[in-house]
Amino acid sequence: xxxxxxxxxxxxxxxxxxxxxxxxxxxxxxxxxxxxxxxxxxxxxxxxxxxxxxxxxxxxxxxxxxxxxxxxxxxxxxxxxxxxxxxxxxxxxxxxxxxxxxxxxxxxxxxxxxxxxxxxxxxxxxxxxxxxxxxxxxxxxxxxxxxxxxxxxxxxxxxxxxxxxxxxxxxxxxxxxxxxxxxxxxxxxxxxxxxxxxxxxxxxxxxxxxxxxxxxxxxxxxxxxxxxxxxxxxxxxxxxxxxxxxxxxxxxxxxxxxxxxxxxxxxxxxxxxxxxxxxxxxxxxxxxxxxxxxxxxxxxxxxxxxxxxxxxxxxxxxxxxxxxxxxxxxxxxxxxxxxxxxxxxxxxxxxxxxxxxxxxxxxxxxxxxxxxxxxxxxxxxxxxxxxxxxxxxxxxxxxxxxxxxxxxxxxxxxxxxxxxxxxxxxxxxxxxxxxxxxxxxxxxxxxxxxxxxxxxxxxxxxxxxxxxxxxxxxxxxxxxxxxxxxxxxxxxxxxxxxxxxxxxxxxxxxxxxxxxxxxxxxxxxxxxxxxxxxxxxxxxxxxxxxxxxxxxxxxxxxxxxxxxxxxxxxxxxxxxxxxxxxxxxxxxxxxxxxxxxxxxxxxxxxxxxxxxxxxxxxxxxxxxxxxxxxxxxxxxxxxxxxxxxxxxxxxxxxxxxxxxxxxxxxxxxxxxxxxxxxxxxxxxxxxxxxxxxxxxxxxxxxxxxxxxxxxxxxxxxxxxxxxxxxxxxxxxxxxxxxxxxxxxxxxxxxxxxxxxxxxxxxxxxxxxxxxxxxxxxxxxxxxxxxxxxxxxxxxxxxxxxxxxxxxxxxxxxxxxxxxxxxxxxxxxxxxxxxxxxxxxxxxxxxxxxxxxxxxxxxxxxxxxxxxxxxxxxxxxxxxxxxxxxxxxxxxxxxxxxxxxxxxxxxxxxxxxx
Numbered sequence: 041x042x043x044x045x046x047x048x049x050x051x052x053x054x055x056x057x058x059x060x061x062x063x064x065x066x067x068x069x070x071x072x073x074x075x076x077x078x079x080x081x082x083x084x085x086x087x088x089x090x091x092x093x094x095x096x097x098x099x100x101x102x103x104x105x106x107x108x109x110x111x112x113x114x115x116x117x118x119x120x121x122x123x124x125x126x127x128x129x130x131x132x133x134x135x136x137x138x139x140x141x142x143x144x145x146x147x148x149x150x151x152x153x154x155x156x157x158x159x160x161x162x163x164x165x166x167x168x169x170x171x172x173x174x175x176x177x178x179x180x181x182x183x184x185x186x187x188x189x190x191x192x193x194x195x196x197x198x199x200x201x202x203x204x205x206x207x208x209x210x211x212x213x214x215x216x217x218x219x220x221x222x223x224x225x226x227x228x229x230x231x232x233x234x235x236x237x238x239x240x241x242x243x244x245x246x247x248x249x250x251x252x253x254x255x256x257x258x259x260x261x262x263x264x265x266x267x268x269x270x271x272x273x274x275x276x277x278x279x280x281x282x283x284x285x286x287x288x289x290x291x292x293x294x295x296x297x298x299x300x301x302x303x304x305x306x307x308x309x310x311x312x313x314x315x316x317x318x319x320x321x322x323x324x325x326x327x328x329x330x331x332x333x334x335x336x337x338x339x340x341x342x343x344x345x346x347x348x349x350x351x352x353x354x355x356x357x358x359x360x361x362x363x364x365x366x367x368x369x370x371x372x373x374x375x376x377x378x379x380x381x382x383x384x385x386x387x388x389x390x391x392x393x394x395x396x397x398x399x400x401x402x403x404x405x406x407x408x409x410x411x412x413x414x415x416x417x418x419x420x421x422x423x424x425x426x427x428x429x430x431x432x433x434x435x436x437x438x439x440x441x442x443x444x445x446x447x448x449x450x451x452x453x454x455x456x457x458x459x460x461x462x463x464x465x466x467x468x469x470x471x472x473x474x475x476x477x478x479x480x481x482x483x484x485x486x487x488x489x490x491x492x493x494x495x496x497x498x499x500x501x502x503x504x505x506x507x508x509x510x511x512x513x514x515x516x517x518x519x520x521x522x523x524x525x526x527x528x529x530x531x532x533x534x535x536x537x538x539x540x541x542x543x544x545x546x547x548x549x550x551x552x553x554x555x556x557x558x559x560x561x562x563x564x565x566x567x568x569x570x571x572x573x574x575x576x577x578x579x580x581x582x583x584x585x586x587x588x589x590x591x592x593x594x595x596x597x598x599x600x601x602x603x604x605x606x607x608x609x610x611x612x613x614x615x616x617x618x619x620x621x622x623x624x625x626x627x628x629x630x631x632x633x634x635x636x637x638x639x640x641x642x643x644x645x646x647x648x649x650x651x652x653x654x655x656x657x658x659x660x661x662x663x664x665x666x667x668x669x670x671x672x673x674x675x676x677x678x679x680x681x682x683x684x685x686x687x688x689x690x691x692x693x694x695x696x697x698x699x700x701x702x703x704x705x706x707x708x709x710x711x712x713x714x715x716x717x718x719x720x721x722x723x724x725x726x727x728x729x730x731x732x733x734x735x736x737x738x739x740x741x742x743x744x745x746x747x748x749x750x751x752x753x754x755x756x757x758x759x760x761x762x763x764x765x766x767x768x769x770x771x772x773x774x775x776x777x778x779x780x781x782x783x784x785x786x787x788x789x790x791x792x793x794x795x796x797x798x799x800x801x802x803x804x805x806x807x808x809x810x811x812x813x814x815x816x817x818x819x820x821x822x823x824x825x826x827x828x829x830x831x832x833x834x835x836x837x838x839x840x841x842x843x844x845x846x847x848x849x850x851x852x853x854x855x856x857x858x859x860x861x862x863x864x865x866x867x868x869x870x871x872x873x874x875x876x877x878x879x880x881x882x883x884x885x886x887x888x889x890x891x892x893x894x895x896x897x898x899x900x901x902x903x904x905x906x907x908x909x910x911x912x913x914x915x916x917x918x919x920x921x922x923x924x925x926x927x928x929x930x931x932x933x934x935x936x937x938x939x940x941x942x943x944x945x946x947x948x949x950x951x952x953x
Contacts, residue, residue, distance in 0.1 A: 060088055060089050060174075060176070061086070061087075061088070061089070061172060061173075061174065061175045061176070061196070061197050061333075062087035062088060062089050062144055062176070062333075062334060062335050063087045063197070063313075063315075063332065063333035063334035063335060064084065064085045064086040064087050064147075064197070064199060064332070064333065065084075065085055065199065065201070065221060065330055065331065065332040065333070066082070066083065066084055066085075066106075066168055066170075066199055066200070066201035066217070066330065067081075067082070067083040067084075067085070067201075067217055067218075067219040067330075068080055068081075068082055068083075068168070068201060068203050068216065068217045069081045069083070069216045069217070069219060069243070070214050070215065070216045070243075071152065076154055077212065078154050078155050078156055078157060078160075078206055078212075079152055079153070079154055080152070080153055080154075080155055081150060081151075081152055082106075082120060082122060082150065082151055082152070082153050082168070083148065083149065083150045083219070084104065084106065084122050084148075084149040084150075084170065084199060085146060085147070085148055085149075086101070086146075086147040086149070086172075086199075087130070087144055087145070087146055087147075087223060087334065088127070088144065088145045088146075088147050089143075089144060089176055089335075090129075090143040090144060090145050091141060091142065091143050101124065101147070101172075102123065102124045103121055103122070103123050103124065104121075104122050104124075104149060104170055104172075105119050105120070105121050105122075105170075105267070106119070106120045106122060106168050106169065106170040106199075106267075107119050107120075107168065107169055107170070107267035108120065108166055108167070108168045109166065109167055109168075109169070109269045109270070110162055110164075110166055111162070111164045111165045111166055111167055111202060112162055112164040114269035114270055115269075116269070117159065117160075117166060118159075119267075120151065120153055120168070121151065122149040122150065122151045123149060123150070123151060124147065124148075124149050125148045125149060125150050126148050127145045127146060127147045127148065128145065128146050128148075129143070129144070129145050129146075130144040130145065130146055130223045137226065137459035137460045139227065139339065141227070141337060141339065142227050142337045144223065146223065155206045156206075157206055157207045157212070160205055160206045160207075161205045161206065161207040161208075162205055163205060163208065164205075165202060165203055165204045165205055165327070165328065166202070166203055166205070167200060167201060167202040167203070167270070168200075168201050168203070169198055169199060169200050169201075169267060169270075169272075170198070170199045170267070171196060171197075171198045171199075171258040171259065171264070171265040171266075171267060171268075172196055172197060172199075172258070172263070172264065172265075173187065173194065173195075173196030173197075173258050173260075173261050173262060173263055173264075173265060174186075174187060174194055174195060174196050174261065174263075175195045175196065175197060175275075175313060175335075176311055176335070178310065178311055179195075179310070179311045179312070179313050179335065180278070180281075180308055180309075180310035180311055180312055181277065181278055181281035181286060181287065181312045181313060182195055182255070182275040182276060182277055182278060182281070182313050183195060183275070183276040183277075183278060184275070184313075187261035191261045193276070194261040195255075195257045195258075195275045195276070196257055196258030196261065196265060197255065197256065197257070197258065197333055198256035198257065198258055198272045199331075199333075200256060200272070200329075200330075200331045201217060201328075201329070201330050201331070202328050202329040202330075203215065203217055203327075203328050204327040204328055214244070215244055215246075215320075215322075215327060215328065216242070216243045216244055217242075217320065217328055217330055218240035218241065218242050218246075218248055218318050218320060218330050219240055219241065219243075221238065221239070221240045221318075221332055222236070222237055222238065222239075223334065226460040226461055227336075227337040227338070227339050227460045228287075228303060228305050228336055228337065228338045228339075228460065229305070229338075229339060229340070229341030229459075229460060230305055230306060230307055230309060230338060230339070230340050230341065231304065231305075231306065231343065232304065232305075232341065232343070232344075232458075232461075232463070233302070233303075233304050233461075233463075234301075234302065234303050234304065234305065234336075234460075234461060235300065235301065235302045235461065236300075236301045237299065237300060237301075238250070238295060238299050238300070238301045238316060238332075239298060239299025239300070240299070240318060240330070242320065244322070246320050246321060246322045246327070247320070247321040247322075248299070248318055248319070248320060248321075249297055249318070249319045249321065250295045250296070250297060250298070250299045250316055250317070250318055250319075251295070251316070251317050251319075252283055252284075252286060252293070252294070252295055252314060252315070252316060252317075253283060253315050253316070253317045253331070254274045254275065254277070254282075254283045254315065255274065255275045255313055255314070255315035255333050256272040256273070256274060256275070256315070256331070256333075257272070257273045257274060257275045257276075258272075258273070259272070259273065275313065281312075286312060286313075286314045287303055287305050287312045287314075287336060287338060288305065288306045288307065288308065289303045289304050289305045289306055290304055290306060291303065291304060293305075293312070293314060293336070295316055299316075299318075303336075305338045308338075309338045309339050309340055310337075310338060311335050311336070311337055311338075312335060312336045312337075312338060313333065313334075313335045314333070314334060314335070314336065315331055315332065315333045315334075316331070316332045316334075317329060317330075317331055318330045318331075318332065341459060341460070342393055344388050344394075344456070344458040344459075344463060345386060345387040345388050345391075345463075346386075346456065346458075346463035346464065346465055347384050347385065347386040347398075347400050347454040347455070347456045347463065347464065347465050348362075348384070348385045348386070348454075348465055349362075349382055349383070349384050349452065349453075349454040349465045349466070349467045350362050350382065350383050350385075350467070351365045351380055351381065351382045351383075351452075351467050351469065352380065352381050352382075352383075353367060353380055353381075354377060354379060354380065354381065359381070359382075359383045361467065362467070363466070363467065363468065364467070364468050364469075364470070365380070365467060365468070365469045365470070366469075366470040366472075367380055367469060367470070367471055367472070368471075368472040368473075368474075369438065369471075369472070369473045369474065370474050371440065371473075371474040371475060371476050371477060373440075375437070375439075375440065376437075378437060378438050378439075378440065378473070379435050379436060379437035379438070380435075380436050380469065381433055381434070381435050381436070382433065382434050382436060382452060382454075382467060383431055383432070383433045384400050384402075384423070384425075384431070384432055384433075384434070384454045385425075385430060385431045386398040386400055386425050386430060386456050387430070388425075388456065388458070389425035389426055389427060389429075389430040390427050390430050396426060396427035397424060397425065397426050397427075398424075398425045398430075398456055398457065399422065399423075399424055399425075399456065399457040400422065400423055400424075400425060400432070400454055400455060400456050400457075401421060401422040401423075401454075401455050402417055402418075402421040402422070402434060402452065402453065402454060402455075403417075403421075403452075403453045403455065404416060404417055404436075404450055404451065404452050404453070405450065405451045405453065406443070406448070406449075406450060406451075407449040407450060407451050407468065408448070408449055409443065409444050409448060411443045411444070413443060413450050415439070416436050416437060416438055416450070417434075417436070418434050418435055418436065418437075421434065436452065436469075438471060438473060439473075440473065440475065440476060440574075440575075441473075441475055441476075441574065441575035441576070442471070442472075442473040442475060442575070445475075445577050446472075447470055447471060447472040448470075448471055449468055449469065449470050449471070450468075450469050450471065451466050451467070451468050451469075452466065452467045452468075452469060453465070453466045454466075454467075475574070475575045475577065476573075476574050476575065478509060478511070478571070478573040478574070478575075478577075479507060479508040479509045479571075480507075480571060480573075480579040480581065481505055481506070481507040481511070481513045481542075481569045481570060481571040481579075481580075481581055482505065482506060482507075482569070482581040483503070483504070483505045483567070483569060483581050483582075483583040484504050484505065484506055485501070485502070485503050485504050485505075485583060487583060487584045487585075488501055488546070488583070488584070488585045488586070488587075489584075489585075489586045490548075490586070490587050490588070491587075491588040491589075491590060492548075492550050492587075492588075492589060492590070493550075493589075493590045494550055494551070494552045494557070494589055494590060494591050494592060494699060495550070495551055495552070496550050498547055498548065498549045498550075499547065499548045499549075499550065499587075500545060500546070500547045500548075501545070501546040501547075502543065502544075502545055503515075503532075503543070503544045503545065503546055503567060503583065504541055504542070504543055505541070505542045505569040505581070505583075506540050506541050506542075507540050507542075507571045508540060509540075509571070509573075510539060510540045511571035511572050511573060512537065512571065512572045513537060513542040513569055513570065513571050513572075514569070514570050514571075514572070515532075515534070515542060515544060515567060515568065515569050516567070516568040516569075516570070517532050517565065517566075517567060517568075518565065518566040518567075518568055519563075519564075519565055520563065520564035520565060520566075522560065523560070523563050523564065523565065525563075525565070527555060527556055528548075528555060528557070528560070528563050528587075529548055529549035529550065529551070529554065529555035530546070530547070530548050530563060530565070530587065531546075531547050531548075532544055532545070532546050532547075532567070533545045533547070542569065544567075546567075546585065548587055550589045552589070552591060552698060552699035552700065553698055553699070553700075556700060557589055557591060557699060558699065558700055558701050558702060561588060561589050561590075561591060562586070562587070562588045562589075563585075563586070563587045563588075564584070564585070564586050565584075565585040565586075565587075566582050566583065566584055566585070567582065567583040567585065568580045568581070568582050568583075569581050569583075591699050591701075592698065592699065594634060594636075594694070594699070594701060594703060595632065595633050595634050595703075596694070596703040596704070596705060597630055597631060597632040597636070597638055597692045597693070597694045597703060597704065597705050598630070598631050598632075598692070598705050599628065599629070599630050599631075599640075599690060599691070599692040599705040599706065599707045600628075600629055600631075600707065601614070601626050601627060601628050601629070601707065601709075602626075602627055602629065603625075603626040603627060604616070604626050604709065605707070607629075609631075609705070611707075612705075612706060612707060612708060613707075613708045613709075613710070614707070614708070614709045614710070615710045615712075616709065616710070616711055616712075617711070617712045617713075617714060618673055618711060618712075618713055618714070619673070619713070619714050619715065619716050619717065620673050620674065620675060620678060620680075620713060620714075620715060620716040620826060620827065620828075621673065621674065621675075621716040621717075621760065621761055622673055622716075623670070623671065623672045623673065624669070624670075624671040624673065624711065625668070625669065625670050625671075626668075626669050627666055627667070627668055627669070628640065628642065628656075628666070628667055628669060628690045628707060629664070629665065629666045630659075630664065630665040630666070630692030630705070631663070631664050631692075632663055632664075632692075632694050634694070635662055635663040636662065636663075636694040636696060637660070637661070637662050637694070637695075637696040638659075638660065638661060638662070638663070638664075638665045638692055638693065638694055639658070639659075639660050639665075639692070639693050639695060640658050640659045640660070640665040640666070640667055640690070640691070640692045641658045641690070641691050641693075642656040642658060642667070642669065642688060642689070642690045642691070643688070643689050643691075644686065644687070644688055644689075645686075645687035645688070645689055646687075647683075647686070651677075652671065652677045652678065652686075653671070653672065653674070653677040654669070654670070654671045655668075655669075655670045655671075656668070656669045656670075656690075665692065669688070673713060674761075675716075675826035675827075678713055680713060680714075680715065680826075680827045681827075684712060684713050684714070685710065685711070685712050685713075686710070686711045686712075686713065687708060687709070687710050687711075688708070688709040688710075688711065689706060689707075689708055690706065690707040690708075690709070691704055691705075691706050692704060692705050715826070715827040715828035716825060716826065716827070716828055717758075717828075718758060718764075718823065718825040718828040718829070718830050719756070719757045719758050719830075720823075720830040720831065720832060721754055721755060721756040721757070721764070721766055721821050721822075721823050721830065721831065721832055722754070722755050722821070722832050723752065723753070723754050723768065723819060723820075723821035723831075723832040723833070723834050724752070724753045724754075724755075724834075725738055725750055725751070725752050725753075725819065725834050725836055726750070726751045726753070727740065727748075727749065727750060727751075728749040728750070728751050729746070729747055729748065729749040731746055732746055732748060732749075734750070734836075737837075738834060738835060738836045738837060739836075739837040739838075739839070740836065740837070740838050740839070741839050741841075742801070742838060742839065742840045742841075743840075743841060743842075743843060744801060744802075744803065744805075744840060744841065744842050744843055744887070744888060745800075745843060746800075747798070747799070747800040748782075748797070748798065748799045748800070748801075748838065749796075749797075749798055750796070750797035750798075750836065751794070751795075751796060752768050752787065752794070752795040752796070752797065752819055752821075752834075753792070753793070753794055753795075754766045754767075754768050754787065754789075754792060754793040754794075754795075754821040754832075755791075755792055756791055756792070756823050758823070758825065759791075762790070763790045763791035764790070764791070764823035764824055764825050765788065765789070765790050765823065765824040766787075766788065766789055766790070766791070766792065766793040766821060766822070766823055766824075767786070767787070767788050767793065767821070767822050767824075768786060768787040768788075768793050768794075768795040768819060768820070768821050769786060769819070769820050769822075770784040770786075770797070770817060770818070770819055771818050771819070771820050772816075772817075772818040773815065773816075773817050773818075774815065774816050775813055775814055775815035775816065776810075776813055776814055777805060777806070777807055777810075777813050779799075779801075779805070779815050779817075780804070780805065781799060781800075781801065781802065781804075781805075782797065782798065782799035782817075783797070783798050783799070784796070784797050784798075785797075793821070795819070797817070797819075797836075801840055803842075803888035805840065806842065806888050809889075811841060811842035811887075811888055811889060812839070812840070812841040812842070813839070813840050813841075814837070814838070814839050814840075815837070815838045815839075815840070816835050816836070816837055816838075817835070817836045817838065818833060818834070818835050818836075819833070819834050819835075819836070820832070820833050821833075821834075842887045842888045842889065843885050843886070843887035843888075844885070844887070845884045845885050845886075845887050845889070845890065846884065846885075847884040847936075850882065850883075850884055850936070851882075852869060852882070852927075852929070852936065852938055853867060853868075853940075854938060854939055854940055854941060855940070855941045855943070856915075856917060856940060856941075856942055857942075857943050857944065857945070858916050858917045858918075858942070858944070859944050859945075865916060866914040866915055866916045866917075867897075867914070867915040867917070867927075867940050868912075868913060868914045868915070869881055869882050869883045869911065869913075869929075870882060881911055881912065883911050883929070884931070889933055890931045890932045890933030890934060891931065891932050892911050892929075892930075892931055893909065893930040893931060893932055894907060894908055894909040894910075894929075894930050895907065895908055895913055895927060895928065895929050895930070896927065896928050896930070897915060897925055897926070897927045897940065898925065898926045898927075898928075899920070899923070899925055899926075900923055900924055900925070900926070905917075905920060905925065915940075917942045920942055921942075922942050922943050922944055922945075923941075923942060924939050924940070924941055924942075925939065925940040925941075925942055926938075926939055926940075927939075927940060
């Protein structure tokens with residue numbers, strides 16, 4: 041029993057690569073919310089074959105994982121989990137036509153995702169895919185075998201959608217992909233026409249174009265193949281089928297550019313897979329692509345007879361018009377006589393296979409124009425034909441006003457109830473209706489063209505339009521492009537209609553001190569009159585009006601700078617350069633020969649003058665104006681790192697002339713600010729320890745134990761606008777051994793600066809048995825002159841060596857006579873200086889490699905008789921017998937050994953050695 045349960049579990053959970061896929065597609069719809077402007081709704085639609093598919097596949101595909109790639113380089117972007125929402129059966133156009141071989145359900149998956157602007161902004165866009173196996177094994181036109189039996193012939197489906205970036209040219213690019221593709225709900229019958237609307241809709245109004253393409257298969261025949269990037273394998277067509285012959289037919293399966301599928305299939309019958317590519321265009325540029333796979337069932341059906349529609353005029357005895365009919369009606373024909381009669385016959389009503397009855401219905405469509413023409417159909421527009429009455433008639437009547445002016449054509453279509461799709465027949469009727477007689481409204485006032493001088497009295501014209509029928513007339517004013525009637529002093533006042541005449545008054549006030557003519561002096565207008573004729577056809581008449589005002593003369597003011605333009609007003613742009621710490625001073629003058637009131641102003645382009653300490657008060661006066669520009673360019677008001685180019689715009693305007701024309705002249709001054717002059721400061725170093733000499737190239741030799749004292753002095757020679765602030769810094773200290781224990785007092789001062797370096801090195805500077813170190817200390821002196829800082833650098837080279845211990849001439853004495861005669865009375869490491877006569881110590885000097893630790897003296901039996909740790913020891917051999925003694929002088933790194941002869945014999949003349 042346990043083994044059986046495990047087997048059941050495996051069957052339920054193991055992915056099944058089984059026959060079930062009919063087709064489907066992706067949709068990506070823009071769905072923003074307040075907190076997420078880049079939210080989209082991602083839908084996946086799978087059409088499931090309920091006849092050939094395994095229901096286990098429905099249970100497994102409850103959540104699918106799709107994958108997004110970048111189109112330009114097929115780079116992986118992200119995975120998206122899409123949960124199952126619902127499934128529903130695809131309904132037949134005519135439920136009575138249901139057959140057992142065709143039953144399809146629609147499985148709908150959906151989720152919300154955010155396409156963030158940082159990730160999804162490549163101009164070439166992105167694509168999303170999902171791969172699933174397998175298609176039906178019974179498909180006739182492609183190879184689609186059971187992968188467990190013949191994996192080489194198996195076929196899956198790659199669902200594919202390409203979409204544009206969410207940002208384009210720095211702005212959010214909003215787009216929803218095409219959606220709401222209707223499924224094929226019906227089967228097709230051999231030798232019978234089949235048609236279906238396979239078009240989608242686009243919420244953005246983008247253009248959609250449809251083509252038949254070879255369906256995609258999958259990379260492997262696994263139930264869930266790996267989600268790999270493009271390219272994708274295509275299905276293998278069976279002979280003689282291909283993308284141009286998806287279904288054998290006359291014609292074969294075809295889709296129009298608008299998405300209408302048509303085919304009249306021939307044998308063989310069976311399931312036929314096809315794919316449609318829907319390309320999305322905006323402003324003529326392709327932005328996306330959706331692929332939709334589906335399958336068509338072709339079966340043998342009883343061959344029905346289509347309905348037959350014929351027509352006749354009311355005065356005709358028989359129905360003689362087939363396919364095409366022309367009819368004309370004068371405007372004197374009554375409503376009851378403005379009709380035609382049509383007859384519909386269907387032979388199926390006489391057939392036992394159709395139970396001796398057939399339902400037929402009528403539909404009317406406009407041909408070549410866009411109007412609702414359904415009002416010409418009779419009520420009812422359906423009928424049931426029977427064996428005894430297989431023909432029915434309808435009367436089609438037209439209104440006295442045609443849908444459009446002139447002849448128009450309508451298509452009257454008769455439908456039956458054949459399976460799987462209704463058969464039809466069409467009668468095209470060309471209708472010419474003469475509308476009721478009407479005289480068009482027209483102007484009797486002549487065209488108006490008038491030029492007047494400014495200040496003339498108000499101009500008035502009486503406008504008259506007539507309509508001989510006495511119809512109500514409507515007048516419309518159509519200003520020319522950019523014409524504002526109110527601001528130009530132009531009015532049109534309606535005076536009403538009296539009988540067949542419509543009156544109005546056109547008035548124009550050409551005073552420039554009341555109305556503004558500064559932007560326009562000519563005004564074109566059209567008056568349009570239209571009557572309310574019965575059929576509402578538009579035949580307007582127009583009255584052109586052209587008005588021109590002549591304004592008084594006025595001279596433009598001029599602007600110049602005596603210093604920058606040499607008083608030449610023709611120069612409108614000046615380019616100059618100034619350094620920080622310099623001043624820029626010049627006058628700007630304005631002149632008007634009409635002696636009008638002038639206003640002189642100056643502004644910075646993109647900045648405020650006050651922000652940079654600039655003064656330009658401007659001026660207002662009659663005829664002549666002048667103002668002084670002053671800028672003391674300093675570090676505290678200019679930051680060259682942020683801005684070094686400044687554009688100043690100076691404007692003189694004559695804005696109080698009678699007609700309020702704003703005449704003006706402009707002077708542009710472009711100033712480039714560069715760094716100030718700067719003399720580099722100097723840094724000097726000196727040794728303040730008289731024992732140590734600093735050479736001309738700043739080198740110093742030091743013996744351990746000597747203190748290094750350096751004085752650093754910085755001097756700056758700039759004094760304007762003030763002395764620079766100096767700083768002395770120790771920026772690096774390097775050597776074969778890192779220096780330690782030194783001190784440096786940093787220095788700062790305006791004009792001068794003083795620093796001190798002190799170091800008394802100890803033995804710890806020596807490592808690894810090396811007792812000579814070389815160091816480089818780098819000192820930098822810098823000033824703070826803005827945007828042109830300069831400085832001086834000094835490297836001090838210091839060589840430090842250990843104290844030299846030279847014991848080559850070290851000969852301790854070897855005889856003492858401690859008899860109290862003050863000669864050779866004691867043993868010590870001393871000798872008399874040949875010059876001063878003073879006793880000096882002859883022990884080798886202590887250094888970092890070794891130092892004196894003490895002396896021990898032994899008698900000839902090895903007994904210690906004296907010991908001392910002092911370099912200044914003295915041994916007087918108290919109470920010791922004459923004889924030979926032995927000594928050991930100990931250093932930390934070596935020993936010196938020797939003998940001492942002790943003798944108390946008075947008068948002995950041996951020399952102490």
